Structures are given as structure tokens and as C-alpha cells.
Amino acid sequence: MKYPLILASSSPFRQSLLQKFNxxxxxxxxxxxxxxxxxxxxxxLVKRLSELKARAASKHFSKGLVIGSDQVAVFNEQILGKPHNKHNAVKQSSLFSGHSVTFLTGLCVYDLTSGESKTCIEPFNVTFKTLTDAQISAYCDAEQPYNCAGSFKSEGLGICLFEKLTGDDPNSLIGLPLIKLSQLLAEFGLDVLSAQSNTALS
Known part of the structure; x- marks a missing residue:
């Protein structure tokens, strides 16, 4: 392959998403x-952090295309942090009940050799059902989404919290907008589909 690919993340969710590119x-x-x-x-914030994460690869690698990503949830123009415990998760989810939350995912592709980078921001909107206290508590106990922005895991049971999802790429909600990523990689000369023939030969 023309470029080694490097993911600037220890998140198992982002890693499993990137595996879709084969x-x-x-x-x-x-x-x-x-x-x-x-x-x-x-x-x-998400633009700056996704770029910082990608550029941090220079401490570990000398060449390659680095993928950096960062995500925040925004509600009433406030950035929502990770809840870290059940009390905060219940509080967040109760606020969201019957309302929409916007997720902004920053995505940066950085070429370690040339120093060139390209960055975009992908929005995604989640509209929550009107939820009872019992439903919120049961969800938090079942999935314990305490390290997730927004207090849910959309790739799991969290999908049952939603009325509807609106956006270009549902992968961005999990943390890596793959449609935009494939476009950015192509701008650096890495076409994901064409690269499959190299993968099959290796």
C-alpha cells in the first residue's frame, strides 16, 4: 500500500469502524x-483536538497517513462531557428526553511525510424519545455508558433511546465518519476501494 495508515485513538469503537475499510x-x-x-x-474544539491527536503521531511514526478524530455532544449550545458515573448519566439523559442533541465529530487526516493535513467537521443529530425515569435508570444499569459523550452507546442498547437520527453518516455518531474519511484519504492519493487489490495480494 502506498501509505501506512495510522489511527490516533485507543478507542475500540473507532478501531472497529476503521476495520470496515479492510x-x-x-x-x-x-x-x-x-x-x-x-x-x-x-x-x-473538535477541529483543534482532531488535528492535535493526528499530529501526535510524529512522536511514534516517521511516515504514514494519520487519522485523528474527536467528538462532542452539544445541547442548548453547551458542550456535554462524559458522565463518568450513573448520577451524571441519569441527569444528562433526563435533560435530553424529548429533545435533540447535536454530535460534532472532528476528523483530520495528516500526512507525516509532507506535513499536510485536511480537516472537516461532521454533524449528526439525535432526537430522543420521551423517556421515563425508570427507563433511563434501567438503560444506565444495563449498558453503563459512563465514558461516552451523551451518556449512551448508539451501537448498542442506546439505539432504543432514540426517536430518530439525522445525518449523512451514522458511523460518525460512533466516533469516525467513514464517508468523509474515504473522501479525505482519496485526496491524499489513497483510494480505499482500489487499495483492496493490494490487500488481497499481501
């Missing part, structure tokens, strides 16, 4: 500070 890739944990800067908008 191409070999390396991973590492970028270990960047994810705190928002003063007056930073949600879109600016």
Missing part, C-alpha cells in the same frame, strides 16, 4: 489534553 492500520494513544480553551466553540 485495510491494515496501526494505532496509538495520542494522550492530548481535551479541555476546551476559553471562548472556544464546540466546532473549534
Amino acid at each position: 485495510l491494515p492500520f496501526d494505532t496509538f494513544s495520542p494522550n492530548v489534553d481535551e479541555s476546551a480553551l476559553n471562548n472556544e466553540t464546540p466546532a473549534q
Whole structure:
């Protein structure tokens, strides 16, 4: 393959998404500070962090196309952090009941050799059902989504919380917008479909 692919994430969800491309890739944990800067908008935050994560690969690799991604949930113009415990998850989910939450996923592809990078932001909207306290509590106990922005796992039982999903790519909700990623990789000369013949030969 023309470029080694590198995923700047230790997330098993992002790794399983990237596996859909059927191409070999390396991973590492970028270990960047994810705190928002003063007056930073949600879109600016995910753009900056996805670029920081991708560029962190230069400490570990000398060449390759690095994929960095970051996601926030936004409700009433406020960035929602990970709940970390049941109390906070119940509180978040109760706020969302009957309302919509926007997920913004930043995506950066960075070429370690040339130093060139391309970044985009993919929005995705989730409309929640009107949920009872008992439903919210039962969901939190069953799936314990305490390290997930928005207090749910859409790839699991969390799908039962929703009224509807609106966006271009459902993969972006899980953390990696694959449609946009394939477009960005193509701009760097890596066509995912054409590269399959190389994979079959290796």
C-alpha cells in the first residue's frame, strides 16, 4: 500500500469502524489534553483536538497517513462531557428526553511525510424519545455508558433511546465518519476501494 495508515485513538469503537475499510492500520494513544480553551466553540474544539491527536503521531511514526478524530455532544449550545458515573448519566439523559442533541465529530487526516493535513467537521443529530425515569435508570444499569459523550452507546442498547437520527453518516455518531474519511484519504492519493487489490495480494 502506498501509505501506512495510522489511527490516533485507543478507542475500540473507532478501531472497529476503521476495520470496515479492510485495510491494515496501526494505532496509538495520542494522550492530548481535551479541555476546551476559553471562548472556544464546540466546532473549534473538535477541529483543534482532531488535528492535535493526528499530529501526535510524529512522536511514534516517521511516515504514514494519520487519522485523528474527536467528538462532542452539544445541547442548548453547551458542550456535554462524559458522565463518568450513573448520577451524571441519569441527569444528562433526563435533560435530553424529548429533545435533540447535536454530535460534532472532528476528523483530520495528516500526512507525516509532507506535513499536510485536511480537516472537516461532521454533524449528526439525535432526537430522543420521551423517556421515563425508570427507563433511563434501567438503560444506565444495563449498558453503563459512563465514558461516552451523551451518556449512551448508539451501537448498542442506546439505539432504543432514540426517536430518530439525522445525518449523512451514522458511523460518525460512533466516533469516525467513514464517508468523509474515504473522501479525505482519496485526496491524499489513497483510494480505499482500489487499495483492496493490494490487500488481497499481501
